Amino acid sequence: MIESFAVLLVCQLIGEILVTAAHLPVPGPVVGMLLLFLGLLVRGTVPEVLARTAGALLQHLSLLFVPAGVGVMLHLELLADQWAAVGLALLVSTALTLLVAGALMAWTARLLGDKA
Amino acid sequence: MSHELRDIWVYLSASPLLHLTLTLVAYLGGRWLYQRSGGLAILNPVLLAVVCLVALLWSTDTPYATYFAGAQFVHFLLGPATVALAIPLYRQVCTVRRSLPGLLAAIAAGSLTASVSAVLLGRLAGASDTLLLSLAPKSVTTPVAMGITERLGGLPSLTAVLVILTGILGAMIGPWLLTRAGIADPRAQGVALGTASHGIGTARAVQISETASAFSGLAMGLNALATALLLPLLWHWLAR
Secondary structure, three states: OHHHHHHHHHHHHHHHHHHHHHOOOOOHHHHHHHHHHHHHHHHOOOOHHHHHHHHHHHHOHHHHHHHHHHHHHHHHHHHHHOHHHHHHHHHHHHHHHHHHHHHHHHHHHHHOOOOO | OHHHHHHHHHHHHHOHHHHHHHHHHHHHHHHHHHHHOOOOHHHOHHHHHHHHHHHHHHHOOOOHHHHHHHHHHHHHOHHHHHHHOHHHHHHHHHHOHHHHHHHHHHHHHHHHHHHHHHHHHHHHOOOOHHHHHHHOOOOOOHHHHHHHHHHHOOOHHHHHHHHHHHHHHHHHHHHHHHHHOOOOOHHHHHHHHHHHHHHHHHHHHHOOOHHHHHHHHHHHHHHHHHHHHHHHHHHHHHOO
């Protein structure tokens, strides 16, 4: 448990250091995720303890957004001013994304003769 | 009596205990309601918790900084949790290896569509730059989306709320829209839901089939990576 938590933190720390040192615009934890992913590819399996710790963290992932989400109280005025732009962008862009990703996946699967 | 109560309140609101506890309790309450409803997307536990907490802080005149002093212990775990996303990502890559080329193309195109269309539509409708930056990663899973916005100079808290709204929207219209457009392949439906609506879309894909759910989970993870890498480059071009 402690070992695997340390693994996650070490990956995040290396990620943050790389991002700061190389002035990358990517978030540090994402670089950490990439490092861990590459590590797992090299290793070929997920160690049992790491899987358990990660599972415990990810099972309640959505709880972790709550503190940041409450911060919306600082921007209620901005949202009230521009709700129409936000609503339009969210609705149309989400519909477009669904169609583009879905159509391309269905089309390439057919092209490659990959049956569902 | 009221004097004593006020003393207790003053004491409690100065320690991190109160707001940490309230965060957990509000989330558990939201989750209970969501589960009781049989998983209705609109009753998203995070959204319910945020609405309750904002109402509570607002009615007690508590500044966000005071709340965050307690809630930051939960917030900190976002970093390691983002790193931990590598594990489901690794497992899913192994199970869907055969469909990987099509999947990568679909996700790259979906990632570009999601951010470019959100920024262009938002700008057309007169949104400010700060709002556009907070809107751009709206289809990416919340912890990564917040990280992207923060690096680019947007408002992470606004992003968190917009991301959740996008998830709810996609889960509600996704299966209907895709079926209407003649896209019935469960793999394609899964990829579309995961790319457009991250974890909330994936929760909806679980109800379609196991295949849809695996593809959706993978699409969510890869889209987060793709957008984190592409959006900062893209923003220079979009911002002109």
